[in-house]
Amino acid sequence: xxxxxxxxxxxxxxxxxxxxxxxxxxxxxxxxxxxxxxxxxxxxxxxxxxxxxxxxxxxxxxxxxxxxxxxxxxxxxxxxxxxxxxxxxxxxxxxxxxxxxxxxxxxxxxxxxxxxxxxxxxxxxxxxxxxxxxxxxxxxxxxxxxxxxxxxxxxxxxxxxxxxxxxxxxxxxxxxxxxxxxxxxxxxxxxxxxxxxxxxxxxxxxxxxxxxxxxx
Numbered sequence: 001x002x003x004x005x006x007x008x009x010x011x012x013x014x015x016x017x018x019x020x021x022x023x024x025x026x027x028x029x030x031x032x033x034x035x036x037x038x039x040x041x042x043x044x045x046x047x048x049x050x051x052x053x054x055x056x057x058x059x060x061x062x063x064x065x066x067x068x069x070x071x072x073x074x075x076x077x078x079x080x081x082x083x084x085x086x087x088x089x090x091x092x093x094x095x096x097x098x099x100x101x102x103x104x105x106x107x108x109x110x111x112x113x114x115x116x117x118x119x120x121x122x123x124x125x126x127x128x129x130x131x132x133x134x135x136x137x138x139x140x141x142x143x144x145x146x147x148x149x150x151x152x153x154x155x156x157x158x159x160x161x162x163x164x165x166x167x168x169x170x171x172x173x174x175x176x177x178x179x180x181x182x183x184x185x186x187x188x189x190x191x192x193x194x195x196x197x198x199x200x201x202x203x204x205x206x207x208x209x210x211x212x213x214x215x216x
Contacts, residue, residue, distance in 0.1 A: 015053050017043045022057075023064045027104040030111075034061060058119040062128060064104075065112040072099040073135040080142035088207055092200060095162065100199065106170045113167075136160065149211050158210050165206060169199050 021042035026034050034057045040047040054060040075098040079086055099105060116125045140155030150158065173195045 014043075014045070014049075018045075018050060018053055018060070019064050019067055022060050023067075023104060026061065026064070026108065030104075030107055033057075036060075058115050059124060061108065062112055062115055062120060062124070065108050066128060066131065068099070068102055068105045068108070069132060069135065071102070073139055076139050077142055080139065080146055086143075086146040088204065091207070092203060095166075095203065096196075096200070100166060100196075106167070106174070109167055110171060147211060154210070158207065161206060161210065162203060165202055166199060169202060170195060173198060 018039060022034060022039045025038055025042060036050050036057055037047050039057075039060065040050050043050075050060070054063060072095075075094060076091075079090070079094055116128065136156035136159055137152065139159060140150070140152040140157075143155040143158075144150050144152060147155070173193055
């Protein structure tokens with residue numbers, strides 16, 4: 001391996017180390033807010049080194065979120081690349097394990113929705129959306145072999161609908177500072193439900209319904 005290749009590999013490893021440090025710190029205390037100096041200290045580098053990779057903490061957090069998304073789509077595309085037919089049950093478990101259950105994914109996704117609107121430059125936000133669109137196109141194409149009623153576009157839209165459902169339900173049902181004051185309120189009891197249970201039910205209903213609609 002040449003020196004240039006080794007240097008490039010070192011840069012990738014350092015970037016991953018920075019993402020690891022940022023993710024660990026943010027999960028441990030998301031209410032405090034991420035500080036670049038803490039990330040640098042945790043990764044064992046100088047503060048200035050972080051800025052060589054990320055312009056600011058907003059871009060760093062968005063990169064962590066992007067890594068979550070890359071992980072999920074890589075697992076999904078790998079599953080779709082096999083010969084054995086992927087079932088709805090397997091798709092559900094893959095989604096739960098490699099997206100929903102990933103530590104920090106849900107609150108960070110909620111945070112990054114705001115960052116895309118006003119926390120990062122427009123070019124950065126557009127790059128993120130193009131990146132996700134590329135994954136949607138690839139996954140939607142591969143899903144056709146397992147769910148023949150889908151086209152690439154419908155597969156991509158199904159994944160977008162699923163993401164919206166995952167985040168929307170979490171925003172409504174996850175425990176928050178309102179839980180204790182709202183205890184005993186009959187109206188709020190309607191949204192005092194187990195997130196995992198409701199999500200599994202809702203995703204299955206969405207997928208069955210969309211696949212049925214694809215027939216027409």
